[in-house]
Amino acid sequence: MSEPLVELRQLHKSFGDNHVLRGIDLSVAKGEVLCIIGPSGSGKSTLLRCVNLLEQPTGGQVFVAGVELTHRDCDIDKARRATGMVFQQFNLFSHLSVRDNVTISLRKVLKMKSTEANARADVLLNRVGLADKASAYPAQLSGGQQQRVAIARALAMEPSVMLFDEATSALDPELVGDVLGVMRELAEEGMTMLVVTHEMGFARNVADRVIFMDGGVIVEEGKPSQVINEPREERTKKFLANVLEN
Amino acid sequence: MNMSRRQRLQLVRGGIYALTIAALALLIISVDWGALGGALFKWDVVKKQFPDILTSALRNTIIFTIFGFIGGLSLGLLLAIMRLSKSKPYRWFAATYIEILRGVPLLVTLLILGFGIPIATGWSWPNPYLQGAVPLALVAGAYIAETVRAGIEAVPRGQMEAARSLGMSYTRAMVTVIIPQAFRIIVPPLTNEFVLLIKDTSLISVLGVTERTLDLARFGRNGVNDSANATPLVVAGLVYLALTIPLTQLAAWMERRSKVGRR
Numbered sequence: 001m002s003e004p005l006v007e008l009r010q011l012h013k014s015f016g017d018n019h020v021l022r023g024i025d026l027s028v029a030k031g032e033v034l035c036i037i038g039p040s041g042s043g044k045s046t047l048l049r050c051v052n053l054l055e056q057p058t059g060g061q062v063f064v065a066g067v068e069l070t071h072r073d074c075d076i077d078k079a080r081r082a083t084g085m086v087f088q089q090f091n092l093f094s095h096l097s098v099r100d101n102v103t104i105s106l107r108k109v110l111k112m113k114s115t116e117a118n119a120r121a122d123v124l125l126n127r128v129g130l131a132d133k134a135s136a137y138p139a140q141l142s143g144g145q146q147q148r149v150a151i152a153r154a155l156a157m158e159p160s161v162m163l164f165d166e167a168t169s170a171l172d173p174e175l176v177g178d179v180l181g182v183m184r185e186l187a188e189e190g191m192t193m194l195v196v197t198h199e200m201g202f203a204r205n206v207a208d209r210v211i212f213m214d215g216g217v218i219v220e221e222g223k224p225s226q227v228i229n230e231p232r233e234e235r236t237k238k239f240l241a242n243v244l245e246n
Numbered sequence: 247m248n249m250s251r252r253q254r255l256q257l258v259r260g261g262i263y264a265l266t267i268a269a270l271a272l273l274i275i276s277v278d279w280g281a282l283g284g285a286l287f288k289w290d291v292v293k294k295q296f297p298d299i300l301t302s303a304l305r306n307t308i309i310f311t312i313f314g315f316i317g318g319l320s321l322g323l324l325l326a327i328m329r330l331s332k333s334k335p336y337r338w339f340a341a342t343y344i345e346i347l348r349g350v351p352l353l354v355t356l357l358i359l360g361f362g363i364p365i366a367t368g369w370s371w372p373n374p375y376l377q378g379a380v381p382l383a384l385v386a387g388a389y390i391a392e393t394v395r396a397g398i399e400a401v402p403r404g405q406m407e408a409a410r411s412l413g414m415s416y417t418r419a420m421v422t423v424i425i426p427q428a429f430r431i432i433v434p435p436l437t438n439e440f441v442l443l444i445k446d447t448s449l450i451s452v453l454g455v456t457e458r459t460l461d462l463a464r465f466g467r468n469g470v471n472d473s474a475n476a477t478p479l480v481v482a483g484l485v486y487l488a489l490t491i492p493l494t495q496l497a498a499w500m501e502r503r504s505k506v507g508r509r
Contacts, residue, residue, distance in 0.1 A: 077410075081413040084412075089402075092408075094405075094427060095427050104423075108414065153408075154411070157413060
């Protein structure tokens, strides 16, 4: 088997006395789509934020694309380019146009020329179906449109893995579909993805593997059909019964 | 007597209006308007103030204000970033600086830096403009630092996280993402700082400025001495208002606009 693209070894994270992650071991292969499900407070967002070190783990190791991010000598700004992150609250830069949101890291981090960066932005915006919004500002867009721009912005740096942190949780129900559609296309193109989500339909249909977290540990993992349809663990059953009821 | 709460309120309000109008009327008939006008707004003295009040005094006030503001803004930005730094010595230095310079009256700071330091060290200010403008900028920096800090803190945390997740360093994210957004937030309070600074330049005249560096307030005071009449001070006051009222209106307009924009 080839080397995993993302690997977490004995990952621990505490906020003061609150021990949020209690020894996570996880590896994700290139091209794999992994969905992380679990009740709120289970540590799933923290786990995702440890993959690009937005949260500094208290213990353990994080490897992405062969680089150990938790190593003392790691240039974290450079290492983060291997990951793209999409946030629940979109976090678009409100003072910049849609196009500049997508190109800013290309211009300021990679020192790419504007014409070249704009060309890449146009391709990406076209891909998320927002080519006509390039000159608009984030405040002029719907939540679903903003989140699709955020995906284009993260893709601009050509990351080898994409992290989605409850990307559809802040959206009105009728706007969720567009964003999930873009995510599904991305998965079909072979992007490696770690997706924290409450969308069980997406997890069932798109994920290669699902992990269920609770209390800072991975309780159960396996094929989506197995974890979602025939959970073995009591906690997984209880969680799914609650979620699927709604 | 049975009155509703509303009727009682109307009665009280009517009474207050009536008393105010009566007091004003009494004032208007009891004041000798001719004498007052002669002392405060004598036309031939008004005319004598021009054009020097504009070409010299107003010009100097504007020079002091602009130098104080640019210096204060640069310093304030630096202090605000130090105040939010992870490094304790930086935070400590900035907090101490801000506390001291905001806690001491500008007049005292001006006298210490303008006179005290030269007397104590034998060093002298190379330029009378700098003697007034540098202390002004040092104090303005302390006030502006707190405004800038509030602006930076008002930018949502997610903006920094998004910038870092794209591979930007902390400094790069600050410069390209956080500070531009913070400035949008603080333009109205910063305009008010600018207005305060215009008025604070009037204190510089305690340093015994030369003829060349007379500001509006000192120009007015000298005019009083020359004409034995208070008119020059009133004219100076009006010139201050001509500067400050448009700016405060601009700040209020920008504040209203940004509130609409956020909805």
